[in-house]
Amino acid sequence: MSLLRTLCLLSALLTAFAGAASPPPRAEDKAGWHLETDKDGIRVYSRFLPNSRLKEIRVHCEMPGTLSQLVALYSDVDNYPQVISRTRTARLLRRPSETELYYYLETDMPPPVADRDLVMHLQFAYDAGQQVLVMNTTAANGLVAPQAGLVRIPYWSGKWQVRPVGSNRLQIDYTFLVDPGGELPAWLVNMVAPVAPYQSFVQLRDALQLPRYQGRSFSFISPAARR
Secondary structure (H helix, E strand, C coil), X not given: CCHHHHHHHHHHHHHHCCCCCXXXXXXXXXXXXXXXXXXXXXXXXXXXXXXXXXXXXXXXXXXXXXXXHHHHHHHCHHHHHHHCCCEEEEXXXXXXXXXXXXXXXXXXXXXXXXXXXXXXXXXXXXXXXXXXXXXXXXXCXXXXXXXXXXXXXXXXXXXXXXXXXXXXXXXXXXXXXEECCCCCCHHHHHHHCCCHHHHHHHHHHHHCCCHHHCCCCXXXXXXXXXX
């Protein structure tokens, strides 16, 4: 990749995510997490894993809502473009059960970066003893052929651990590692990766309050945790 093209990509990506957060002082905990963003109650961390050229990202925050609202939102694939940051289109592919689904989505990227697409496998699990909702997301292969003009994301792995705090508040701990594919250099991906999650969680916080996600229930979540 030429120096000029790299600078254009960097400028476009940073412009797209500009204003999301101001860089805080760097801090590191015993697990190697560096604090990247601390704003509006949303903390974003990053770290390098052994044998990985890309950063793993962690988001920790609290927001109003219930476990059922969160499950309802992430089960509502057709509405992802309205509630999930930078999603251009999304469609449900298969839903084998209430706790498992496969979906396809396309993500807008700022020019001259090519838009991305991804087939995702999402699984919900609820630990009644710990009152923890676990959501695992992984890239799935073979369900949708590569699309012209889009770069297929080759790797995605994410894990949500969500606990109710009081009657209508959630504590969220989310970690993910993604390889966006294409010709983006690793240093550029690592620079931008900690910035985008802040805006995503601001949008999520607002979306949980939409009327379509209120009063929903799911059999795998205990009655006490639905309220």
